[in-house]
Amino acid sequence: MVNTSIKTTKSQEIFAAAQNLMPGGVSSPVRAFKSVGGQPIVFDRVKGAYIWDVDGNQYIDYVGTWGPAICGHAHPEVIGALHEALEKGTSFGAPSFLENVLAEMVIAAVPSIEMVRFVNSGTEACMAVLRLMRAFTNREKVIKFEGCYHGHADMFLVKAGSGVATLGLPDSPGVPKAATSSTLTAPYNDLEAVKALFAENRDQIAGVILEPIVGNAGFITPEAGFLEGLRELTHEHGALLVFDEVMTGFRIAYGGVQEKFGVTPDLTTLGKVIGGGLPVGAYGGRRDIMSMIAPAGPVYQAGTLSGNPLAMTAGIKTLELLQKPGTYDYLEQITKKLADGLLKVAHETGHAACGGNISAMFGLFFTSGPVHNYEDAKKCDTGKFGRFHRGMLERGVYLAPSQFEAGFTSLAHTDEDIDQTIAIAREVLSSL
Ligand SMILES: *Cc1c(COP(=O)(O)O)cnc(C)c1O
DSSP states (O other), X not given: OOOTTOOOHHHHHHHHHHHHHSGGGSSSGGGGOTTTOSOOOOEEEEEBTEEEETTOOEEEESSGGGTTOTTOBTOHHHHHHHHHHHXXXXXXXXXXXXXXXXXXXXXXXXXXXXXXEEESSHHHHHHHHHHHHHHHHTOOEEEEETTOOOOSOGGGOSSOOXXXXXXXXXXXXTOOHHHHTTEEEEOTTOHHHHHHHHHHTTTTEEXXXXXXXXXXXXXXXXXXXXXXXXXXXXXXXXXXXXXXXXXXXXXXXXXXXXXXXXXXXXXXXXXXXXXXXXXXXXXXXXXXXXXXXXXXXXXXXXXXXXXXXXXXXXHHHHHHHHTSTTHHHHHHHHHHHHHHHHHHHHHHTTOOOEEEEETTEEEEESSSOOOOSHHHHTTSXXXXXXXXXXHHHHTTEEOOSSTTSOEEOOTTOOHHHHHHHHHHHHHHHHTO
């Protein structure tokens, strides 16, 4: 079980070469392990709950390619469907029946969505939804929350959580002041702060966008009444409520956080799970609002590869697998076992820690907590997290390489995987 001296020579060689070819050696910043220290491993293949690196080491994976792999990596039915779709071609740039199928599934699943537009990433979905919010309300200001991430578009790079937090950038150079001057921020779970913003900016706020359960500042849940309060406040002020469910959609429940908590926003963004491991994002909501999108209406948004047949196929098959009875009960059961187990072990080995899970999303913070917002999350011992992360990695457990990321489980994770992970965590935490 324990392999504390793994050989990662090939990973190191490939990553060293990559640094000369691509900024930081990666295609997305968090992958470079900057906030946990040490070298990242270079992947060779993935299957079920596991990853193999280029040196042949096997790991239990709790990142799941940042969420999409909820049925387990390379699920045979998803791969089978992709093989069939591939024979028909890789891109149409024209209407396909597959788009209808996935659209119907999304509309049936997500309470707020009456019409949907497919795009290629969560970032794209959030950019588009912002334009739509502003067009529909004819107002420019938006409220976001500290630590929430809505992709890398200029307007959202204000207090934007994990990737940015991890790099220690307050925001990003290259973002013009004008791009963020209409972005107002409030602490998560602080309804009074939102009320004050509405009072100070009467009739100017297009809407409020949030991760209804936060995953990009670590795993943070909404306090009782927070989502309901935002729903009431936005109604009262003629503003729109947008749930960014790129991470939580089809993960917290089949219908997302809005189904689980019974609060229906006006618009929703989706990504990650909806593409089953291929690049898909989507935004949708009330028919009257979505009807403003071109060519039905005047709000422009387009994409060469949007609605791509391979991406639609992976999404459809993934959602079909999730519809089987008992899937979310299973996800809750194993993820709770993991989250409770990690917390118990952390406490028993003398560490200040807090955390938990909802469905297939979990977190462990190295602070006594409670963590209600990003300020609380920042009290974590990130140095300790880095040592914990490295210890787990060296013993065959792949966790997200940042204290400010949520963890993900899948239908492929077994009780034995969880038991083994907790046992390894005990060993690592005892030595910290
Ligand atoms: C991942 C994520 C995004 C961005 O999605 P990409 O596909 O990486 O562009 C946006 N919002 C949330 C909540 C996310 O977790």
